[in-house]
Amino acid sequence: MITPELNLKHLSRSFFSRDPRKVGRDLPGKLIIRKQGRKILVGRIVEVEAYLGQDDLAAHAAAGRTARNEVIFGPPGHAYVYFIYGVHYCLNVSCMAEGDGGCVLIRALEPVTGIESMARARELGDLDFSVPRNLRRLSSGPGMLCEALEITRERDNGKDLLSDRSDLQIADDGFRVKKLLTTTRIGITKSPEMPLRYLVEGNVYVSKAAISK
DNA sequence: GAGGAGATCGTCT
């Protein structure tokens, strides 16, 4: 239990030692916890994408093990943070067995606590967050959520997300997603047809609503 | 509300 008052529990290492598709289906609804001194920032995962390892052309692991991506070839449940477009960071969690290179990209969070801190980090401190439309601007995208939680490669890459000592953790508060949708992944050019994006149906904090079917 | 361009730099070829 991380913080008794919230009744949070860690996920097990075996939760992440599975196929990224299974982890991807089970992660929505779980919480990302960022500890900042006495403050605690919490967001609920509402959208993820699975990257399957070396055989998945869209995955960073497809290039083989490099200095940049070595975390996803390491033990499961660790943070893989990379820098993209010269502007943004993205947060992934390593999956499968050590040596496999699978991971899940965290694409969107629903803000739970620490909204003022997130807004400051996003330089949106002047907005009225009683308006849902504004709240969406905090963490409804992979780059945004990293900025809101001040996640960087320098600070967080390789961190164990299941350790009580870590200031970046994933936890379960017992919340269960009612219905999960599956779509193709966003923003990739290789293997774009694979249905590996998982999002909470009807949640306004996803990066892009699923095309209804 | 939709669509397109630009920003900006680490990583790999």
Add this chain to the structure above:
DNA sequence: GACGATCTCCTCT
């Protein structure tokens, strides 16, 4: 030397 698992701003409708 090219490009990318993105975001924001600007223009047009």
